[in-house]
Amino acid sequence: MYKxxxxxRYLKTRWIALAxxxxxTLGVATLIVVNSVMDGFTSQMQDRMxxxxxxLVVETRGTNGIAQxxxxxDRIRARIGDSVEGVTTVVTLPAMMTFHHNGSSHTQQINLIxxxxxxxxxxxxxxxxxxxxxxxxxxxxxxxxxxxxPEREALQPSGWEYRNKVEQLKKERANMQAQxxxxxxxxxxxxxxxxxxxxxxxxxKKLDSETNDGASTSTEVANAETGTQTEAERMAAMLAGxxxxxxxNPQLGGxxxxxxxxxxxxxxxxxxxxxVRGRDPEGKVKDYFFIRPGDDVSVAFPNAGTPPRAIxxxxxxxxxxxxxxxxxxxxxxxVPIETLQRARGMIxxxxxxxxxxxxxxxxxxGADLSAARNALRDEFPPQESYVQVNSxxxxxxxxLQAVQMETTILNILLFMIIAVAGFGILATFFxxxxxxxxxxxxxxxxGAPGSGIASIFLGYGVLLGSVGSGAGVVCGLLFVWKxxxxxxxxxxxxxxxxxxxxxxxFDSIPTIIHPFTIVWVSIGAVLIAIxxxxxxxxxxxxxxxxxxxxxx
Amino acid sequence: xxxxxxxxxxxxxNKPVTGPYRVVRPELELDTIEGAFxxxxxxxxxxxxxxxxxxxxxxxxRSKTIVPVLKGVDFSAERGKITxxxxxxxxxxxxxxxxxxxxxxxxxxxxQFDGQRTDNLPARKRDAFRNKQLxxxxxxxxLLPELTLLENVIAPAMIGQSxxxxxxxxxxxxxxxxxxxxxxxxSHRLHHKPCELSGGEMQRTAIARALVTSxxxxxxxxxxxxxxxxxxxxxxxxxxxLNRDTGLTIVMVTxxxxxxxxxxxxxxxxxxxxxxxK
Numbered sequence: 001m002y003k004x005x006x007x008x009r010y011l012k013t014r015w016i017a018l019a020x021x022x023x024x025t026l027g028v029a030t031l032i033v034v035n036s037v038m039d040g041f042t043s044q045m046q047d048r049m050x051x052x053x054x055x056l057v058v059e060t061r062g063t064n065g066i067a068q069x070x071x072x073x074d075r076i077r078a079r080i081g082d083s084v085e086g087v088t089t090v091v092t093l094p095a096m097m098t099f100h101h102n103g104s105s106h107t108q109q110i111n112l113i114x115x116x117x118x119x120x121x122x123x124x125x126x127x128x129x130x131x132x133x134x135x136x137x138x139x140x141x142x143x144x145x146x147x148x149x150p151e152r153e154a155l156q157p158s159g160w161e162y163r164n165k166v167e168q169l170k171k172e173r174a175n176m177q178a179q180x181x182x183x184x185x186x187x188x189x190x191x192x193x194x195x196x197x198x199x200x201x202x203x204x205k206k207l208d209s210e211t212n213d214g215a216s217t218s219t220e221v222a223n224a225e226t227g228t229q230t231e232a233e234r235m236a237a238m239l240a241g242x243x244x245x246x247x248x249n250p251q252l253g254g255x256x257x258x259x260x261x262x263x264x265x266x267x268x269x270x271x272x273x274x275x276v277r278g279r280d281p282e283g284k285v286k287d288y289f290f291i292r293p294g295d296d297v298s299v300a301f302p303n304a305g306t307p308p309r310a311i312x313x314x315x316x317x318x319x320x321x322x323x324x325x326x327x328x329x330x331x332x333x334x335v336p337i338e339t340l341q342r343a344r345g346m347i348x349x350x351x352x353x354x355x356x357x358x359x360x361x362x363x364x365x366g367a368d369l370s371a372a373r374n375a376l377r378d379e380f381p382p383q384e385s386y387v388q389v390n391s392x393x394x395x396x397x398x399x400l401q402a403v404q405m406e407t408t409i410l411n412i413l414l415f416m417i418i419a420v421a422g423f424g425i426l427a428t429f430f431x432x433x434x435x436x437x438x439x440x441x442x443x444x445x446x447g448a449p450g451s452g453i454a455s456i457f458l459g460y461g462v463l464l465g466s467v468g469s470g471a472g473v474v475c476g477l478l479f480v481w482k483x484x485x486x487x488x489x490x491x492x493x494x495x496x497x498x499x500x501x502x503x504x505x506f507d508s509i510p511t512i513i514h515p516f517t518i519v520w521v522s523i524g525a526v527l528i529a530i531x532x533x534x535x536x537x538x539x540x541x542x543x544x545x546x547x548x549x550x551x552x
Numbered sequence: 553x554x555x556x557x558x559x560x561x562x563x564x565x566n567k568p569v570t571g572p573y574r575v576v577r578p579e580l581e582l583d584t585i586e587g588a589f590x591x592x593x594x595x596x597x598x599x600x601x602x603x604x605x606x607x608x609x610x611x612x613x614r615s616k617t618i619v620p621v622l623k624g625v626d627f628s629a630e631r632g633k634i635t636x637x638x639x640x641x642x643x644x645x646x647x648x649x650x651x652x653x654x655x656x657x658x659x660x661x662x663x664q665f666d667g668q669r670t671d672n673l674p675a676r677k678r679d680a681f682r683n684k685q686l687x688x689x690x691x692x693x694x695l696l697p698e699l700t701l702l703e704n705v706i707a708p709a710m711i712g713q714s715x716x717x718x719x720x721x722x723x724x725x726x727x728x729x730x731x732x733x734x735x736x737x738x739s740h741r742l743h744h745k746p747c748e749l750s751g752g753e754m755q756r757t758a759i760a761r762a763l764v765t766s767x768x769x770x771x772x773x774x775x776x777x778x779x780x781x782x783x784x785x786x787x788x789x790x791x792x793x794l795n796r797d798t799g800l801t802i803v804m805v806t807x808x809x810x811x812x813x814x815x816x817x818x819x820x821x822x823x824x825x826x827x828x829x830k
Contacts, residue, residue, distance in 0.1 A: 002707055004715070446711055447708060450675070545650075
């Protein structure tokens with residue numbers, strides 16, 4: 001009893017000892033904060049990856065694909081059918097995308113993914129990451145009138161609204177050009193110095209046999225002037241729009257494509273392809289979109305022939321895909337799988353079955369991922385089939401491992417801090433034992449055994465450790481709880497953004513608190529405090545009562 | 553294995569401080585013989601003695617030299633009496649008291665308490681013995697500064713019992729502590745810390761603490777040494793009252809001849825030997 005009483009009194013009266021455990025508190029708090037932030041990041045990242053990737057992927061190495069996907073799907077269902085929730089087929093290939101911006105065209109590399117929009121959303125969180133609310137429900141690759149994230153100013157206007165506006169502007173520009181050229185024409189005729197015929201011929205050849213609405217409007221204007229197709233007319237037709245949009249589509253049966261009323265095959269672009277995120281001069285984070293839903297892009301990709309040849313297809317951007325994993329957002333572009341299969345010649349003329357490059361499988365919740373993967377690997381051994389079976393963890397293994405490694409090393413380093421705190425406790429305890437020498441002598445003279453004296457100081461160590469780690473847990477949890485507010489204060493204080501949204505796609509710092517982590521961190525801290533108090537306790541227990549009583 | 557064993561036994565033999573002490577033993581034996589002639593030995597009191605020391609020798613090691621403090625002391629304190637030990641400072645009075653109180657062990661000789669040897673008991677038994685049978689008070693009171701007066705008084709009772717038995721007997725212990733603090737006249741200051749008490753009050757507290765386990769013997773090491781005359785006198789009076797009313801045996805070390813003269817028995821330590829004066 002006297003042990004507890006004395007421990008408690010020592011704790012209450014020795015503030016210097018409490019100072020020595022501040023480092024324990026800090027260490028514990030830091031460990032909790034770091035762990036929960038790292039866990040938050042990891043799990044966000046895992047969620048994202050898992051959301052983007054399906055659980056299991058059966059894929060070929062080649063871009064020509066699996067010719068009979070149904071046969072594979074049947075075998076997959078036969079083998080692990082109990083745990084399969086959804087299956088979809090996908091064609092993935094590298095491609096080059098060309099888009100127009102500010103009057104010049106740009107080409108960049110993308111990963112073109114042909115998806116079956118009816119089933120693709122069932123194997124991953126794909127639809128969750130689309131911008132337009134209708135597409136979140138069900139993607140149909142149709143351009144929407146409007147409603148692309150109205151809260152994003154930079155994205156407005158989008159959809160048909162934008163497309164129509166662009167077309168109208170083009171018409172107006174063509175009109176003005178036509179009027180201007182007509183005027184020039186007139187002046188030229190009046191001054192009897194027409195354009196050299198050679199140049200006129202050249203322009204004629206460049207022109208398409210078809211003209212678009214804008215061109216025809218200008219034609220009318222021009223015809224009003226001259227009655228025949230003049231030089232100005234042709235120039236106007238040419239300037240009315242980029243040749244991309246005026247190309248005759250063979251699928252339209254040679255009909256003129258009207259961009260203000262029709263759309264090409266839909267494409268969903270990763271948001272990183274169509275936009276950049278930066279800061280305006282005031283430091284506010286701003287997105288700038290150089291492609292919007294409603295724009296047409298052309299995509300060049302290899303066909304399925306040997307050797308492959310590049311083929312070119314026009315698409316209309318119908319939505320953006322924002323998974324917040326910059327790696328994916330900057331390269332992924334989704335199109336309907338039939339379009340790719342047809343364009344690449346992947347459809348077997350006899351059976352009309354399209355080849356696919358991968359089969360993606362979603363497992364039922366709680367199904368064993370590794371077991372299912374191993375079963376499929378066993379089902380499709382590499383010597384028999386040209387497919388690989390990977391789980392999403394295999395695909396992202398190195399990244400996940402790197403994060404895991406980072407967490408482990410941080411934990412070790414931070415535990416070192418607590419260990420250093422342990423030495424502080426050791427030194428303080430030796431001081432306290434020396435200071436309490438006389439009291440130890442008194443206790444011994446009152447009949448307290450050495451073990452009792454030792455347990456006073458051990459108990460004191462336990463109490464200090466518990467108080468320190470308890471305070472650390474409380475501080476750490478408070479910090480984690482208010483981490484975004486704290487980050488904001490730090491931002492204000494240092495003038496630097498702690499959590500830069502141009503770097504991270506999260507708007508707040510993700511945190512996850514695992515009770516288990518808190519328990520083991522506090523137990524570890526208390527253990528270190530106990531270990532640090534063992535030596536001073538032994539010293540106190542071994543003190544000779546007479547010498548202790550004489551101690552001045 | 554075989555070669556190690558004898559070495560171990562040797563080291564065991566050499567372990568006590570008696571080793572180097574034996575070198576000077578012939579001289580000491582001579583002393584003892586002299587002492588016998590001078591009648592410095594205290595006669596054994598037999599059944600009447602509550603605590604007895606027989607031919608106790610004790611020396612201290614000061615760096616490399618050995619300083620003999622007690623050179624064969626026989627001492628006994630009669631049950632129900634106050635025995636005073638006087639002597640100059642450094643004469644070994646406190647050492648003798650510590651030996652009687654089993655805080656230290658003699659190099660040779662024996663200590664008996666109530667007819668039982670106490671000097672060769674294992675540490676744990678000596679701790680329990682001190683706790684149950686002895687009360688000790690000191691010149692500098694030695695109260696625990698973190699505890700209140702009441703907690704200081706019940707400290708020995710807490711030490712002697714486990715948490716559970718303490719809580720079982722708590723009311724009895726507190727009652728006993730109340731009685732004692734009433735008796736020493738401090739019942740109004742139960743929740744004061746030692747630093748808020750005067751010297752006399754602290755010594756009274758120490759007496760109450762020493763008596764809380766109802767010991768048979770009170771060992772007092774210069775109980776008035778740090779007090780002014782008046783407080784010292786009242787402390788002494790308190791001890792005399794205790795002795796008279798409860799028959800408590802007291803062994804007191806003092807260098808104050810005045811106080812010593814008022815005791816029932818008086819011995820003087822001089823040159824490591826004991827002289828009976830009264």
